[in-house]
Amino acid sequence: MEKVFKIAVLKGDGIGPEVVDAALKVLDKVAELFNVKFEYKEGLIGGIAIDETGDPLPEETLKLCLESDAVLLGAVGGPKWDNLPQDKKPERGLLRIRKALNLYANLRPVKVFDALLGSSPLKPEVAKGTDLMVVRELVSGIYYGEPRGIYEEDGKRCGRNTMKYCEDEIARVARKAFEIARKRRKKLTSVDKANVLDVSALWREVVNEIAKEYPDVELEHLYVDNAAMQLVRRPSTFDVIVTGNIFGDILSDEAGVIPGSLGMLPSASIGDKYALYEPVHGSAPDIAGQGIANPIATILSVAMMLKYSFNLDKAAELVEKAVEETLNQGYRTADIYSEGTIKVNTQEMTEKIIENLERLYRELSF
Ligand code: IPM
Ligand code: MN
DSSP states (O other): OOOEEEEEEEEESTTHHHHHHHHHHHHHHHHHHHTOEEEEEEOOOTHHHHHHHSOSSOHHHHHHHHTSSEEEEEEOOOGGGTTSOGGGSHHHHHHHHHHHTTOOEEEEEEEOOGGGGGGOSSOHHHHTTOEEEEEEEOSSGGGTEEEEEEEEETTEEEEEEEOOOOHHHHHHHHHHHHHHHHTTTSEEEEEEOTTTOHHHHHHHHHHHHHHTTOTTSEEEEEEHHHHHHHHHHSGGGOOEEEEOHHHHHHHHHHHHTTTSOGGGOEEEEEOSSOEEEEESSOOOGGGTTSSOOOOHHHHHHHHHHHHHTTOOHHHHHHHHHHHHHHHHTTEEOGGGOOTTSEEOOHHHHHHHHHHHHHHHHHHHTO
């Protein structure tokens, strides 16, 4: 009997619904070719969930995610909800779902496609060959540490957050990063601020301890300021980068701009039991509803889902190849368009990718 995978589909706001619909079409084709079955169930998250239920992460949505094999998320947020208090904002739905599903490792691959070298803000010879993965700790650190808040001290307003990591939190994300590095080019860069922060000194100590389990992986440590610099000087020399929540937030945006468009970047957030896949780009309210959004980040996110949640490595590889092939054929959405290429909308890009998927499947004869 064919295997059924249950996917919770949270389209969210802005271009979320458009890019998720595109990615589901690709999944449908994968199901057909690889003789598996995907069952989609939709839930509300973000601004639309606030409008309909008053809560950016309704109980029902969380329940749906807990009952699924994987979660596919579009994007959350938009100007309409920007002025709500912190704990009512759409983004809070995202922070809560990460925590509730204990998605402690956030995987953000950054790959520069040769066909798009011209769109990189870096010189082509510097950007060329970049193929790295940021593994960002996602459910702890300064994002969640206590005490936090704005309070009064000596008659003045003060604000504080707490950057705290316990050894088990460092060890589990480090292990994930080592495992990933092992399946790639076997190089891991751990990023911290151990010359100043105690929490980083512990981070480095624990990463070194875990490294003993992975003698085949080469480990280096960089301070975060230096890492920020090296990322734009020699991006192609990095393989896997592991770091804490806020350093990872910043460095993954920096790395993410190297391929030229945020519209290309997928992500996976993984714990021991659950996993959530989403494009790195936001809800892009300025182009929402026009059918011109780049679906590639979400399509590559489902490729990650096929690999990390369903162990369908061949299918994942095929989706990635189909995307690359479509770019090589010159098809571009508006965000990556340049003269001499063929401008297409969301639907056309998706159809081209699916066509290539079918053809490559036949040619590669898995
Ligand atoms: C991200 C985003 C989020 C984060 C925001 C929207 C809460 O920037 O996924 O990187 O800071 O984690
Ligand atoms: Mn971010």
